[in-house]
Amino acid sequence: MPEQVVIIGSGPAGWCAAIYTARANLNPLCFEGAVNEENRQDGTLPLGQLALTTEVENYPGFPAGDLSGYLKSSLDEEHHWLADMHQKEGCSGPELMHLMRQQAANFGTRIETDDIVEVDFSQHPFKLKSAGGKEVEANSVIIATGARANYLGLESETKYKNVGVSACAVCDGALPRFRDKPLVVVGGGDSAVEEADYLAKFASKVYLIHRREELRASRIMADRAKNHDKIDIQWNSEVADVLGDDESGVKGVVLKSTKDGSTRELDAAGMFVAIGHTPNTRFLEGHLELHESKYVKWTVPFRTNTSVEGVFAAGDVADDYYRQAITAAGTGCMAALDAERWLAAQG
Ligand code: FAD
DSSP, X not given: OOEEEEEEOOSHHHHHHHHHHHHTTOOOEEEXXXXXXXXXXXXXXXXXXXXXXXXXXXXXXXXXXXXXXXHHHHSOGGGHHHHHTTOSOSOBHHHHHHHHHHHHHHTXXXXXXXXXXXXXXXXXXXXXXXXXXXXXXXXXXXXXXXXXXXXXXXXXXXXXXXXXXXXXXXXXXXSGGGTTSEEEEEOOSHHXXXXXXXXXXTSSEEEEEOSSSSOSXXXXXXXXXXXXXXXXXXXXXXXXXXXXXXXXXXXXXXXXXTTTOOEEEEEOSEEEEOSOEEESOGGGTTXXXXXXXXXXXXXXXXXXXXXXXXXXXXXXXXXXXXXXXXXXXXXXXXXXXXXXHHHHHHO
């Protein structure tokens, strides 16, 4: 018997799709991915990009700060145990992902810690094959394999990830470590300018590091960067090294001129890398429509349909614009409801 729904991926989109399809009695099977060097966030499970970070401050329902006093004043004594559950600060990325995974498992989601490496959407039921050699048939599929931020590839950059190096200004820009300090943004496209513009709200100054003499960003975005009094564009420059120490994290960067190779240092409390993302879609190439950028194409406005009927996509694998945990979870919910309705319509 084919599976009703197979979910591929294990970030907020995948687990949210699993929670909804499990509660709809579709008995989902989720391939959460194999554990490898790239996604081995807490050493045990592949838990999506969010598990690469420390504190998550913008996912609703997990406020930072001690809530127990507030809750105790608004709860009757019988429910004070609820307040005691909230004595910790916020929620870490890995913790949030473990909670989502557990919630999906609690409703009966079956989980395989394995990568899907082959798909055949040319016949129905669809056929899927995992790296571990498992073959499954599925009436519907939800793709939620996410994306990876591109980094420069410097050893020092890896060393200071989460202690000053980030690939997401909206996620991390408001953290106290970056407030009123000089920051560096690497890149020259629209997203680099957007990140610089966003960070300029908190930082004392933002250095935008670009390898060439002109930004790749659209004219309007480039002008915004050039005219911003807090954004200082460092032309013809690339980051050769990230400077810092174990106690305080990033303290600056070494810039190298792309013209004459000369180097200079810049003081900065953080480095935001904005040189694009790579969606995890290689195994889908030729099997459904992808954008030129390799993101999965959503084919119906405000739905999660793809170019193959019965195959849906959720989260960062199809969304190169919002790229947030909450939007990934939201589209995961949408994909689950879309799959449920599509299956019901097949009779
Ligand atoms: P992902 O989280 O990318 O998860 C996809 C999963 O699918 C991965 O575990 C992967 O191993 C698995 N997978 C991939 N290919 C396969 C395959 N072939 N078979 C099976 N499994 C596969 N967002 C916020 O809202 N707040 C934040 O504070 C925040 N901080 C961030 C910090 C960092 C350092 C990064 C990198 C991102 C941050 N984000 C944050 C963004 C957020 O993490 C992403 O938007 C979100 O995780 C996307 O979820 P997703 O479910 O689409 O996919």
